[in-house]
Amino acid sequence: KQEVTQIPAALSVPEGENLVLNCSFTDSAIYNLQWFRQDPGKGLTSLLLIQSSQREQTSGRLNASLDKSSGRSTLYIAASQPGDSATYLCAVLYGNNRLAFGKGNQVVVIP
Amino acid sequence: NAGVTQTPKFQVLKTGQSMTLQCAQDMNHEYMSWYRQDPGMGLRLIHYSVGAGITDQGEVPNGYNVSRSTTEDFPLRLLSAAPSQTSVYFCASNRARTSTEAFFGQGTRLTVV
Numbered sequence: 001k002q003e004v005t006q007i008p009a010a011l012s013v014p015e016g017e018n019l020v021l022n023c024s025f026t027d028s029a030i031y032n033l034q035w036f037r038q039d040p041g042k043g044l045t046s047l048l049l050i051q052s053s054q055r056e057q058t059s060g061r062l063n064a065s066l067d068k069s070s071g072r073s074t075l076y077i078a079a080s081q082p083g084d085s086a087t088y089l090c091a092v093l094y095g096n097n098r099l100a101f102g103k104g105n106q107v108v109v110i111p
Numbered sequence: 112n113a114g115v116t117q118t119p120k121f122q123v124l125k126t127g128q129s130m131t132l133q134c135a136q137d138m139n140h141e142y143m144s145w146y147r148q149d150p151g152m153g154l155r156l157i158h159y160s161v162g163a164g165i166t167d168q169g170e171v172p173n174g175y176n177v178s179r180s181t182t183e184d185f186p187l188r189l190l191s192a193a194p195s196q197t198s199v200y201f202c203a204s205n206r207a208r209t210s211t212e213a214f215f216g217q218g219t220r221l222t223v224v
Contacts, residue, residue: 043218097205099156099213101155103151
């Protein structure tokens with residue numbers, strides 16, 4: 001069974017600092033890894049998708065890395081802003097099109 | 112382009128009542144799935160479908176039924192609602208196993224009293 005862990009569960013940072021969010025998964029046989037953002041009471045918004053053959057993916061201030069062999073991914077958010085406050089979810093696609101999610105990193109950016 | 116549409120957004124049920132959560136996608140995606148999200152538990156897979164006429168159980172299927180008669184629609188049925196089914200439900204879709212991203216609906220917040 002694929003298990004996904006996100007550390008830390010919650011963190012607060014001052015505005016302007018870089019954010020580093022970690023995700024680990026137990027089975028390296030994945031098709032891709034996806035990072036989502038979820039605001040309170042809202043749905044999931046896809047941020048970045050990393051294919052299993054890729055090492056990293058970038059979009060604006062966001063950069064995600066993937067080390068499939070060690071079962072790890074890291075999401076970097078540069079120069080954090082109060083609008084980055086949200087819960088960030090990591091999910092891996094594996095098996096018969098199954099997505100396994102971590103429990104999320106709850107982020108608060110303090111102005 | 113609507114993406115993945117879920118209805119209703121909110122619902123309150125009494126224990127023992129039945130209802131259907133609707134999910135529709137307009138991206139011609141083969142794969143569709145239902146998740147529930149509970150505090151401290153993350154998102155857990157209930158049922159999924161790899162195409163019209165094909166469904167399978169996920170991690171927490173008990174108490175839920177699904178069918179997939181068309182590519183576009185994937186309804187989730189609660190036959191006899193229980194308080195333990197109070198949760199936020201999300202529907203997702205993605206293309207066949209070509210490593211494309213999954214798209215999610217906005218969720219249905221269900222309370223069973």
